Amino acid sequence: MDQAPPYSTTLSPDDLSVLSLLWGSYWDGQALSDYDARLTVIALLRSFFLSPEGRPMFEVGTRAYRVEPGAPLIITLDYPMFVARFPATDFSKMLYEQPVQTLSLIGLAASLALGLDPRETGDSQGLQARFEHVEPVAPMGSLKSGLVGRFVTVKGTVARASAIRPLVLGADFECFKCGVHMPMKFTDGIFQWPESCPTLRCRNKNFELRRETAVTVDYQKIKLQEIDDEGGEPGRIPRTVEVELRGDLVDTCVPGDVVAVAGVVKSISAEAMANRRTGRDGKHHSLYLLYVQANSVENKRQVERQTDEDMEQMEAMMDGAARAAASYAGEEGGGSGEGREGELAKIEGYFHLKHLGAIRAIATDPYCFHLLVTSLCPPIVGQELVKAGLLLVLLGGSKRACPLAARTRVRIRSDPHVLLVGDPGLGKSQLLRACHDAAPRAVYLCGTLATNTGLTVTLVNDGRGDVALEAGALVLADQGICCIDELDKLSCSYHALLEAMEQQQISIAKSGVVTSLSARCSVIAAANPVGGQYHRGKTVSENLKMSGALFSRFDLVFIMLDRADDEHDARVSEQIVRAHAQRRGQGRKGSHFPVHNSGTGGRKPSLEDLNDRENRSLSQRLRMGVDAVGDDPVPKELLRKYIAYAQKYVHPRITPPAAAALKEFYMHMRAEARLHRSCPITTRQLESLIRLAQARAKAELREEVTENDALDVIEIMQESLEAAQTTDAGAVIDFALQSGSMSLSKQVKAFVSALTKESHSRGSSLFPRADLETLAEKKLRLQIADFDRFLDVLNNECYLLKKGPRLYQVMTSNVGGASQA
The missing domain is CATH 3.40.50.300 (P-loop containing nucleotide triphosphate hydrolases)
Known part of the structure; x- marks a missing residue:
């Protein structure tokens, strides 16, 4: 290893004595030699851990703990911090090519630095080193035979998690003939019987397993499935890899968690795998299976469980990131580029400086919301209101629970x-x-x-x-x-x-x-x-x-x-023809097809036109926003980054004007229900309005929900409900239709059926209006807001025939009506 002074590369006799006791727990069957080249690396690591550069590794970047009494001590190191401070320039290559030996050397050196002496503690198991935040992340498609024995990091979704079992790492066997005890260690947990008794005159091949001497460790197997955004090919089944968890790593994730696993790629024969699963022997063959033996597991869900102080620190980092992004965009001066990079690196490696600059440019665009709506599936035109609703769903509401919900633990x-x-x-x-x-x-x-x-x-x-x-x-x-x-x-x-x-x-x-x-x-x-x-x-x-x-x-x-509308058909046909006629890289400016500007007299809509809430509905303003944005939408990858940034760092709060607007709309709908012009609704609709209003503020990366945000969401809700609840008969908005109550067509069928039976029982097909209303409301209990309108529908559908003032004849009955004439 290339090294830099002044770190020592020699060990004291006392250190060598400690290493001789710990050596066997790392390399079974090997004796410590004074001329072993690995001693130089151990001395360098020990000197680094005790130096001012390496001492913070134990104070800040590590967590030394035991899973249970008698278990080996485990120490966790931050990989980027270790690589940045360790003087050896080829450490990353050494860990990648020889992971088992490198981790063992770090464990021995850390044991010396922490002063672990088996002569005092009686524990000769040694120390296990784990690395977190190991980069780069290897795609699952690259896990092939060439990476066997290499140290890699894979990221995926936990698709399966097995039960936790004890894995036997070693045990003693007793010879049936001479009674000698023979210790055996099982590499990678693969059980093997001794071939023969080591006694010269015995050579017996029958042994008894001494179960009380078994050395076990907790064992769990999980299956990782690659994430869709890792560039999976269309039509290919998502790749999976099995990961073995041992010791403290078991039970660190459940199905559905997104985890990053750093570990060693290993291979195991299908025969040994069958023995592990079924406990039965298999036939010898040359088929091997790849798996990853985990060294560390980083669970995204565990990272998100932070205290309030951690969240405040995160917000402070974000303020610094915003200043750095503004400086990148040219709005602030001063400061070195390296300082800004280091500050942004503390946030998360997912967002680079160029991403934050582009995200801020989108958020400060005066046409921000219209730009995002247009960028979501640009080939689809004429459905701007639907795309606006989908964009709000992608952004979602604020994930921080309100104080009342946090105290009552209500989700x-x-x-x-x-x-x-x-x-x-x-x-x-x-x-x-x-x-x-x-x-x-x-x-x-x-x-x-x-x-x-x-x-x-x-x-x-x-x-x-x-x-x-x-x-x-x-x-x-x-x-x-x-x-x-x-x-x-x-x-x-x-x-x-x-x-x-x-x-x-x-x-x-x-x-x-x-x-x-x-x-x-x-x-x-x-x-x-x-x-x-x-x-x-x-x-x-x-x-x-x-x-x-x-x-x-x-x-x-x-x-x-699919309605026949000249304006809508013109926009759709124009978009389809332009998409097939224009050349690659040619936008609207190079097309000879006219641009269809709706509601602006052929000119490009201005910002005042898009904010004219009094004269134009949200649907009209969104259609005008398509013409304002033009053929320059946000790229798909950048749109994904923008949404991810808004989801992670933006948590809007409802302002009093916005809360008043949402409450007024909710109370209006409740009043409509009390007047029997609408069926009762619940607070579920109010919670929906709050979620969507928070998402509307997220679209522009604002921490407060304004009154205009609430009005936009109310308009989206009204228009979607009007389209969903309005029938051909012109019925008004009825929330109960979404709750499963009887529709107009079912009311007509139920009323006509009951009216026909009543006609046969009376022996007449003529009914006064009062009898019809009594039958509908008291006997059938139909909730009809306007009974005269309901009778008009029955008359138009030829179920009833008006015979005179407030007198109707049932046309579905074969009973005469002379007696009532």
Whole structure:
């Protein structure tokens, strides 16, 4: 190793005595030699740990602990800090090529630096060193035979976690013939019987295992699945790798967690793997399997469990990052570039300086919200309001719990859900794909082939009679987005979604396993109505034949209809023709097709036009925003970075004006329910408005929700509900339609059926209006706000015929009406 003075490369006789006692725990069967070259490396490491540069490794960057009494001492080192301060320039290469030996040398050197003397403690197990934050992260596709024996870091989602078992590392065997005890150590936990007795005159081959002498360690196996944003090829099954956890690393993650595992790539024969799983012998063959023996596990969920002081420190870092990004953009002067890089590196390696500069440029753009809406699936035009709702779902609400919820330990959902329903061919699946690509973490599935266990969680047999949890789509999408296409064709029961969408967890009670897994994700679903076309005379539940309990969990429901509209058709046809006619790299400026500017007389919309809330609706302003942005949307990768930044660091708070606007709208809807112009609604709609208002502020990276944010969200909610609740008969908004109450068409069928039976019992088909109203309200208990309008619908549908003032004849009855004439 290349080294730099003044670190010592010699050891004292007392140090050599300690090493001679610890040597066997690292290299079994090897004796310590005074001329061993590894002693020089140990002396250099020990001198570094005791130097001013290395001493903080024990004070700040390490955690020395024991899992339990009698277990080896474990010390955790920060890899970037260690590499930056250690004088050897080829340490990274040494750890990568010879990880087992390098970790053993660090363990011995740390034992000397900490003053661990087996002669005093009686513990000769040595010290285990672990490295955290090891970079770079290797793609799972690169884990091949060439990396066997190398130290790598892989990142993925835990798809399966086995039960925790004891793994035998060594035991004594007793010869049946002469009774001699023979100790054996099992490399990598592979059990082997002694070949023969070491006694010269015995040579017996039958032994008895002394179980009381077994040396065991906790053992768990997990399966990591690669994350979609790692560049997986379309059509390829996601790659997986098995990881072995031992000692203190067991039970550090559950299915659905995103973890980064640093460890050694190893290979094991399929025969030995079969022996581990079933305990039976297998035939010898040359097939080997790759796995990773973990040295450290970094769980994203554990990192997020921070105290209030940690969060305040994070906010202080973010303030410094914002100043650095502003300086990068040219708005502040002074300061060295290296200082800004170091300050930003403390935040997270995911956001580089160029990312923060671009993110700030987007946030300060006066057309920020319109730019983001246009950048989400640019080929789809005419659905700007739908894309605005999808953008708010991607950003989500504030994840910090309110003080009251924190004190009462009540979980408040911050992830909104949205449902797209409408006629085929309007781009619902394309919008879902765009959301999947824009989300930092997302899972996409089609309902035609999804099962109940594929959505939630399943129990699998691990081959030894025990069961292991394997995560489904909702668990894998934890803290992300779950896109479900063809929701109406879901082969499993919709009840699998109910708990995950509201409680944000999946509970399982099967085969003696009773547990819950987190599913903190937003659900974006798309569905086609029954029969292919949306029936405006039916509710959304009736069009999809779904329960009202599921629909009540969606914050927004967008009805996408194929209407004949000249302006909309012109925009769509213009976009499609331009996309096929323009050359590569040519935008609107180079196209000979005219730009369709709606509502501005052919000119480019100004900022005043986009902020004109009095004369233009949000849908109109969003359509104008497309023309204002032009053919220069935010790139897909940068849009994903922007959304990830907003999700992680922006936590808006509701201001009093915004709270008053949301409360006024909620109270208005409650008043409509009391006047029987709308069925009762619950506070679930109010919570939806709060989540969406926080997301609207996140879109511009603001820490406060303004009144304009609340008004935009109220308008989105109103327009989506009007489209979802308005029937061909002109019914007003009715929240109860989403809760599963009877629609107008069902009310008509129930009333006509009861009226026909009443006509047969009376022997007459003529009814006064008062009798009809009594039958509807008192006997059938139908909730009809305007009974005269209801009678007009029956008259138009030829169920009733008006025979005179306040007198009607039932046309579905074959009973005459002469007696009533």
